Amino acid sequence: MAITKEENLDSNSAVCSSGRDFSISSPSVIVIGGGFAGLAAARALQDASFKVTLLESRDRIGGRVYTDYSFGFPVDMGASWLHGVCEENPLAPIIGRLGLPLYRTSGDNSVLYDHDLESYALFDMDGNQVPSELVTKVGEAFEEIIEETKKVRDEVSEDMSVDQAFSIVLKRRPELRQNGLSQKVLQWYLCRMEGWFAADADIISLKTWDQEELLEGGHGLMVQGYYPVLQDLAVGLDICLNHRVTKVSRRYNGVRVVVEDGRTFVADAAIITIPLGVLKANTIEFDPPLPEWKEAAISDLGVGNENKIALYFEEVFWPNVDFLGVVAPTSYSCSYFLNLHKATGHAVLVYMPAGRLANDIEKMSDEAAANFAILQLKRILPHASEPIQCLVSRWGSDSNSLGCYSYDIVGKAHDLYDRLRIPVDNLFFAGEATSMLYPGTVHGAFSTGIEAAKECREHLMEQYTHLELFQPVMAEEHSTKYAPLQISRL
Structure with missing residues (x-):
């Protein structure tokens, strides 16, 4: 031109x-x-x-925001949710006019996790599924710890990290400490919180992490x-x-x-x-x-970093839940997969590393990154088949973005x-x-x-x-x- x-x-x-x-x-x-x-x-x-x-x-x-069609159908490799499924959302008039369907993953407007508790299937690294009762119990303890960190925030003049506040709360309230498998599940919840900010808990501000305004209606995945x-x-x-x-x-x-x-x-x-x-x-x-x-x-x-590794399979071999998770002793070692099949009908799992883990995976080749995600999957589902196609995002090293989104x-x-x-x-x-x-x-x-x-x-x-x-x-x-x-x- x-x-x-x-x-x-x-x-x-x-x-x-x-x-x-x-x-x-x-x-x-x-x-x-x-x-x-x-x-x-x-x-x-x-x-x-x-x-x-x-x-x-x-x-x-x-x-x-990038919708990839390499699999023959749309897969969002960047932003994929409408946070706040309500008429007050500034995007609602356009999405409604275009008739685009949404799949609600949570009715809760929490920034802690964008999926309902009953939509998780968590496993330890030996492939044993965590009882749903334990997942719910630890989730409630996690929310109580979060509430206690707000008290810590009110008591101190200087800011600190969310991770540091967690440590203070657990010293004050030893009954909130988790042990064994419960501790690993707690780390998984912390991992999901870190995913919201695309950053690790030891650098997220306690003073301001919850200052954004949350619209009503929960979280909706853009199906198309x-x-x-x-x-x-x-x-x-x-x-x-x-x-x-x-x-x-x-x-x-x-x-x-x-x-x-x-x-x-x-x-x-x-x-x-x-x-x-x-x-x-x-x-x-x-x-x-x-x-x-x-x-x-x-x-x-x-500015934090969160990536997606999309794995396309010939058939579904995983539970019919929104999220599959790997619990581990540290949030860095935890993993989670979004199940697109439940929302779209396509046999796709999306591995979503955030923070330091996302940065570390970006140092790998696309093949190595996909193999890393597959290894995490086979830890929880040993008989998982090999994907027929893979997609890997690199928002942190992409010169057009150099990161995913902002945080305090x-x-x-x-x-x-x-x-x-x-x-x-x-x-x-x-x-x-x-x-x-x-x-x-x-x-x-x-x-x-x-x-x-x-x-x-x-x-x-x-x-x-x-x-x-x-x-x-x-x-x-x-x-x-x-x-x-x-x-x-x-």
């Missing part, structure tokens, strides 16, 4: 991949990043009659994957794939964005939606540099999410790491994209006095045609 190179910001025009110049009559915005936040922002601004160009470094849209939602948001947008941004220059009258091959785009404003891990890596030069408070927010927020580091303030969101002149910021209410979620990323579009629109009203003639953000066809969410629990 032809790209026009524009060096004069005084032109008040934007240049996009189609080679067309936008006239002064319409405000122009460059959106950097084609994940949910970027697509939401671009969709909202285009529906409000803005001239929008979206630059995406990958060869696909979606960012850390998230890609149909991405497609819907992307219709009609000017999206430039394989456009890796290397420099963003801002001036009083516009922004200039340079991509890897030297081509340049200019516009009135830009919305930055790239992942926190990429911001941390400083692979994009900002001219002038971002303010110190913005750089501190980027530095002080944590010990000793750092929860308002860092809001600081990361605050605009800098004509640069606006969106993404899950800018969401105070819903960090680490797809609907959090989506809602910040809508908010950034709104703030950008209001900012440009000072330059374009005719903006009151434009449509409201999110045109009618993208917001009001609502259908109830389709929820199943097989």
Whole structure:
């Protein structure tokens, strides 16, 4: 595609991949990043009659949301749940309108685990199944320990890790200590909690781990994957794939964005939606540099890692539960598999390592990583067959993500999410790491994209006095045609 190179910001025009110049009559915005936040922002601004160009470094849209069709059917290798299956969820109108089914894995809105207790089948490393009564009993003890850590939090002024608070609670309340198999089950619950944050308990902040807002309705798995939602948001947008941004220059009258091959785009404003891990890596030069408070927010927020190893089998040989788990003496040694067959009818198990374990597995080849997951499976189901196909994600080492999603580091303030969101002149910021209410979620990323579009629109009203003639953000066809969410629990 032809790209026009524009060096004069005084032109008040934007240049996009189609080679067309936008006239002064319409405000122009460059959106950097084609994940949910970027697509939401671009969709909202285009529906409000803005001239929008979206630059995406990958060869696909979606960012850390990726539906893979290699097995012949959709498998989400990134985000796969709707957290909060209710009409209040910002994504509910789109999912309902598209008629996309959800499989509810939990009616509980807890951040501790996104599956109901009765949907677990836990095993020790010798392949012996843990009695369901013990799983429930230890789960109740785990929740009581969590409640006790909140008392510890109220008593101390300085922050500490969740793991350190656990140790304090177990010293105070020795009756909550678990031994033998029960201790291994407790570690498995801790492992699942770590999976929620994509980080280990010894680096998760006690002060702020539960500060996000939880929507009602529990957790719902996207049965057909998230890609149909991405497609819907992307219709009609000017999206430039394989456009890796290397420099963003801002001036009083516009922004200039340079991509890897030297081509340049200019516009009135830009919305930055790239992942926190990429911001941390400083692979994009900002001219002038971002303010110190913005750089501190980027530095002080944590970014965790969680991966998926999808194993496709000829037939089902495992129990009809949502989750299979391996209990072990440490949370690092525990494992868990999502059973996609129960939700989708396909014979697929998805191994989901998080934190340090995810980072360690990324050091392996795809074949070795898949074999590692298969070994964990055969520990609990010795007669497990070999998979016919495997998929392996690498969110931590992928240069387009450099991590999975954000979490609160010990000793750092929860308002860092809001600081990361605050605009800098004509640069606006969106993404899950800018969401105070819903960090680490797809609907959090989506809602910040809508908010950034709104703030950008209001900012440009000072330059374009005719903006009151434009449509409201999110045109009618993208917001009001609502259908109830389709929820199943097989």
